[in-house]
Amino acid sequence: MTTFTHEFTSGPFVGKVDFPTGLYINGKFVDSAKKGRIDVINPTNGKKTMSISEATEEDVDLAVKAARNAFETVWGLHTPGYERGRLLYKLAQLMREHAPELIALEMLDNGKSAMLAGLEIDQAISVVEYYAGWADKVQGSVIETTEANLAYTRREPLGVVCAIIPWNFPLSQVTWKLGPALCTGNAFILKPSEVSPVCPLRLASLIHEAGFPPGVVNVLAGYGITAGRAMTEHMDVDKIAFTGSTLTGRRVMEAAARTNLKKVSLELGGKSPNIIYDDCDLEQAVRWSIMGLYAGQGQLCAALTRIYVQESLYDKFVEAFLAGVKHMKIGGPFDPEAVVGPVVSQTQYDRVMSYIEAGKSQGASLLVGGTRHGNEGFFIQPTLFGGADEDAKIVKEEIFGPVGVVTRFKDEDDVVAKANDTVYGLASAVFSKDIDRAIRTGHRLQAGTVWVNCVHGLHPQVPFGGYKQSGIGRELGEDAIHSYCNVKAMHVNLGIKL
DSSP: OOEEEEEEOSSSOOEEEEEEOSEEETTEEEOOTTOOEEEEEOTTTSOEEEEEEOOOHHHHHHHHHHHHHHHHHTSGGGSOHHHHHHHHHHHHHHHHHTHHHHHHHHHHHHOOOHHHHHHHHHHHHHHHHHHHHHTTOOOOOEEOOOTTEEEEEEEEEOSEEEEEOOSSSHHHHHHHHHHHHHHTTOEEEEEOOSSSOHHHHHHHHHHHHHTOOTTSEEEOOOOIIIIIHHHHHOTTOOEEEEESOHHHHHHHHHHHHHTTOOEEEEEOOOOOEEEEOTTSOHHHHHHHHHHHHHGGGGOOTTOOOEEEEEGGGHHHHHHHHHHHHHTOOBOOTTOTTOOBOOOSOHHHHHHHHHHHHHHHHTTOEEEEOOSBOSSSSOOBOOEEEESOOTTSHHHHSOOOSSEEEEEEEOSHHHHHHHHHOSSOOSEEEEEOSOHHHHHHHHHHSOSSEEEESSOOOOOTTSOBOOSGGGEESOBSHHHHHHTTEEEEEEEEESSOOO
């Protein structure tokens, strides 16, 4: 079995890491059936970081059989909630003990800064802890009907859940699905992205160490076109939990409907508006807006890429925003002064640059950035356009990179109409000292999340998900619990005779 060995000499973790890079199926690390390998590329320099096993249809089938067997024999209704919670707490404890290592691996694999990687790992641990606390509190209810009938409901696990996650926040996206799936008693199969699989693969080792029964959790890195498709089309999978693009989400939903009508939850794309009223705290609005657009190099589904500024404040805001951007240092994740890193891959670099060229060709004004940074890796300068038509490609389509558009608006009605003129509805932000207006505006926005005078606030107990084509269902909070359960109604005759 191939392992990944690396010596970190600086950063949040100094030392050696060594862990398996195979598939984790039925409690063991194994090579893939066809012995295929996938090279993982370092986005900072474009060079190979490691090689991992490539899962294909045969491996998915083995994992599903292992998960089904575990669910029906040792997990599911066979393991009480308090025991499921104990195992999740143990996993969270191991993640916390290895947090510096996980942060360093995420920086190496994904190009994130130490600060952003640290926030992700901390949130991932908190999510596991949160759902560990839920495991023995998944309850039904007693419903009054007649004195001669006892009616009550049970929340029971679905069975085998497959999670397909993207490359931008690989560890937190795992826990958003693993936590509610396991705490409710489901068996779990994870397909991390082949672009940034390192932290999920390391997590498999910690899951093994935590003592989950074999088959309860399986981890298979592979391509969407093979392993992902096999999961969505498998007749013995009960649910697909998917995070990714809206286009792929449609394909997942279609495959689920075409086969066994498996349940789906979809957290998809976004083109989120950021509304800046003229009575805001300008300095704070600029700082939050820069973070809202460029955090993670803009590779966030909830990135606030459409900035709407009230006319009387527009010039001052843009001036301050550009000044802030020009002081942002671009560099690799292990450069302690760098705040902007690379996009994740050559494919993503090419995609983002094509949108920048589209913005230029469609008549938008390039206010800052718009070019490559450096000679190696996948670095793109933070980019902002002004004067774009509302129907322009850079305004309508999700770019998933450090590219945004700033636009003037007149009043509340004008900006709400502009903000809602999109097929997406994932997130949004409003900046104003008039809290009544900020809340009123938030209520009118067609988005699953509204941040007021802040951005990107996420908490394990608060649901996250989208309106319109930004998805189906919710991650986090009690809402996620319900999406991993079936509700069974029980009717007990207490004396009615025929």
